[in-house]
Amino acid sequence: MSMVEAPPPGFKLSMLINDSRYRGYTFQTIAFIALMCLAAVMVMNAAANLERLGKDISFDFLWQGASYDIYPQLIPFESTDTHFRAAMVGVLNTLLVAFFGCIAATVIGVIAGVLRLSNNWLIAKVMAIYVEIFRNVPVLLWILLIMQIVAISFNNPLDYRGEDPTATVVWGMFAFTTLGIYMPAPVWNPGSGVVVAVFIASIIAMFFYSRYRKKVLFDTGRILPGFPVMLGLFFVPALLAFFIMGRPIGLDYPAMGAFTFSGGALIGGPFIALWLALSLYTGAFIAENVRAGILAISKGQTEAASALGLRPNRTMSLVVLPQALRVIIPPVISQYLNLTKNSSLAAFIGYQEITGTLMGITLNQTGRSFEAVLLGMLIYLLISLAISFMGNLYNASVKLKER
Amino acid sequence: MKTNVFLGTLAVAGMTAGMAFADGHGGSTLDVVKERGSLKCGISTGLVGFASQDANDEWEGFDVAVCRAVAAAVLGDPTAVEFRPVTNKERFEVLNSGDIDMLSRNTTWTFSRDVDLKLEFAGVNYYDGQGFMVPKSLGVSSAKDLDGAPVCIQSGTTTELNLADFFRTNNISYQPVSITTASEAQQAYLAGRCAVYTTDASGLAATRASFENPEDHVVLPEIISKEPLGPLVRHGDNEWGDVVRWTLNALIAAEELGITSANVGELSAAATDNPEINRLLGTEGNLGEQLGVAADFGAKIIMADGNYGEIFEKYIGENTPIGLSRGLNAQWTDGGLLYAPPFR
Structure with a gap:
């Protein structure tokens, strides 16, 4: 054996350049060292500049009093609370708009994506126009435009005042004001817990019924009634419980006060503008993802389904969409991330999310720009990673399972 | 190819370092x-x-x-x-x-x-000092009557802090409406997004002067801060x-x-x-x-x-x-x- 092997070559320094086995490592090492030097220079330069300005890096400001107020707030916040709590209020506002934005964008995107493939010329073209208009204009302009529309088309809250107001509350329930939309809010009286529990139980029942229905279909081929039973399960038990418990859930109607409405719930104008703009904008991208996913399923699948006698909408929901989901989901997750990050544009219209509180007012009042921005980036990173994680879990559940 | 990448990296590194050092403020x-x-x-x-x-x-x-x-x-x-x-x-x-x-x-x-x-x-x-402006039609004569009002404020100003302090110490509530610039605040106030606009009294006077009907708006007597x-x-x-x-x-x-x-x-x-x-x-x-x-x-x-x-x-x-x-x-x-x- 030793006869066949070449004598072990003596290692010479020149081989680091000339020998193809080592050359790659040599250059990678040099590039790595250069990169590290560059990073070190930048960090030291930043540190030296901060030192020269007499600024140190400290996160102590987070525990000082914020002394400003925030609207809206999902957790109670007083101006005497800390900057940290203000940041948390901001994070929750970011999550709020991201959550509802993702839901709305998905609904809009799926509908628009499917309809764009419709055989109906008018519907297909209308959807194409929607997608192209929203996709090709920066989302900030949409946010500002919708904010303007709210400001122009909704009523001044002061118009609702007096004996003979110039504006009326729609059905005594909804007031469309420039501040936002006022609507009745539920009032939870004693006993309402039972109604809620019954409602949750009936949702669970609906889930189990649909599984049972599928099982019967697969085992015996019988189709049990679907929609009527679901509808019944959704409404009847909860309504029964509601009346048996003596109507414990009331409604608090918005009533005009001295300056604006009090009572009821207010969905703020900036929230509406941001939510609508982000949903429509991201929805256009999701529509394209959905269309691409559907087109990726070979026409043979549709034809085979038709040959088996499936009607077009069943072909779509039972054959095409489940397969298309595998193509659609990964890009849609990245759209969710985009939507969440784009929500930082809220600063332009005064919706107080994390960019507005931590990286806006807190930064301004404490002068801790470096720390605040660093912390803000970390928060966005965590939110994005959490969204991708959940998205990937779902993706794993629908992807092709190899048995 | 690798050499090119390497040289490129080096060039970029050198330029960036040079720029970073040049950034220091020279002279008075x-x-x-x-x-x-x-x-x-x-x-x-x-x-x-x-x-x-x-x-x-x-x-x-x-x-x-x-x-x-x-x-x-x-x-x-x-x-x-x-x-x-x-x-x-x-x-x-x-x-x-x-x-x-x-x-x-x-x-x-x-x-x-x-x-x-x-x-x-x-x-x-x-x-200067911070004041409040409201539409005359509201019939408000004092800032202490502003309980529950939506108030337009410019973000990142001392007014924001004074406002929070004033309402807290007087035990009344308000709804902050955050605005970035003075002209935006004017627009929001006129559109009714807020019933009250607060900023330095001089700024209120300037804003009021630019309105179509300045006499429809009043500046309340309270000055709540030193500015x-x-x-x-x-x-x-x-x-x-x-x-x-x-x-x-x-x-x-x-x-x-x-x-x-x-x-x-x-x-x-x-x-x-x-x-x-x-x-x-x-x-x-x-x-x-x-x-x-x-x-x-x-x-x-x-x-x-x-x-x-x-x-x-x-x-x-x-x-x-x-x-x-x-x-x-x-x-x-x-x-x-x-x-x-x-x-x-």
Whole structure:
């Protein structure tokens, strides 16, 4: 054996350049060292500049009093609370708009994506126009435009005042004001817990019924009634419980006060503008993802389904969409991330999310720009990673399972 | 291929390092301004009377006049100013990063801004206080009746903090409506997004003056804070801070000494029998030399737009749409707070 092997070559320094086995490592090492030097220079330069300005890096400001107020707030916040709590209020506002934005964008995107493939010329073209208009204009302009529309088309809250107001509350329930939309809010009286529990139980029942229905279909081929039973399960038990418990859930109607409405719930104008703009904008991208996913399923699948006698909408929901989901989901997750990050544009219209509180007012009042921005980036990173994680879990559940 | 990548990396690294080092501020601001031949001055993004553009797109106003006076003192030319409109939120960053030489933008002098934010206030050019404006139709006569009202505030200002304190100590609630600029706040207020607009009383007067029907809106009597507004510079460049401070003092002292844009030519032509006027206008002593500017800097300042009183009357005084009275901003000899240290 030793006869066949070449004598072990003596290692010479020149081989680091000339020998193809080592050359790659040599250059990678040099590039790595250069990169590290560059990073070190930048960090030291930043540190030296901060030192020269007499600024140190400290996160102590987070525990000082914020002394400003925030609207809206999902957790109670007083101006005497800390900057940290203000940041948390901001994070929750970011999550709020991201959550509802993702839901709305998905609904809009799926509908628009499917309809764009419709055989109906008018519907297909209308959807194409929607997608192209929203996709090709920066989302900030949409946010500002919708904010303007709210400001122009909704009523001044002061118009609702007096004996003979110039504006009326729609059905005594909804007031469309420039501040936002006022609507009745539920009032939870004693006993309402039972109604809620019954409602949750009936949702669970609906889930189990649909599984049972599928099982019967697969085992015996019988189709049990679907929609009527679901509808019944959704409404009847909860309504029964509601009346048996003596109507414990009331409604608090918005009533005009001295300056604006009090009572009821207010969905703020900036929230509406941001939510609508982000949903429509991201929805256009999701529509394209959905269309691409559907087109990726070979026409043979549709034809085979038709040959088996499936009607077009069943072909779509039972054959095409489940397969298309595998193509659609990964890009849609990245759209969710985009939507969440784009929500930082809220600063332009005064919706107080994390960019507005931590990286806006807190930064301004404490002068801790470096720390605040660093912390803000970390928060966005965590939110994005959490969204991708959940998205990937779902993706794993629908992807092709190899048995 | 690998070699190319490597060389590219090295080149980028070298360039970045070079740029990073070049970023350090070289020399004093005074020298930089003289060499550049123009002053970079941060002003409001638009507040009638304080900083607004006239028909020829030229900036004018009470705060703008301070910039022009500094340019006149340093460069002898009040038009050698590059104006840089900045928002409330960005103003200190822009100043500290060296993008502008000074800030003259109705900015309140506070402890934390002076000490913690590393800024240097060069004095006070307007003693102000925070007030409230509401539509007259609301029939409100006191700020304490504003319980539950939506209030428009500019983000990143001291007003935001005063407002929170005022409502908390009076045990009433409000709904904050955050706005970025003064013009946006105006729009929001008129659209009814807020029933109340709060900012410095001078700003309220300026905003009200720009409305179509100013008489439909009232400024409530409560003034809930002290807001000494003034020009400011970066901390740590004392020579430049002195230039801005004594330019402002020259404007104030000129009014006290009776130097106006009408008689400044005559007074500065030859020494008068008042030594303080002579020192201020450069016909006696070497104050200009001590400050590092031309000997006749005082005369140049007054020639630019007149003394403090003239600037006040021209842009925000009682005969302008803004209609502010001198009040606290009268000379100390007239019972006001303006008091320039002696030119000696």
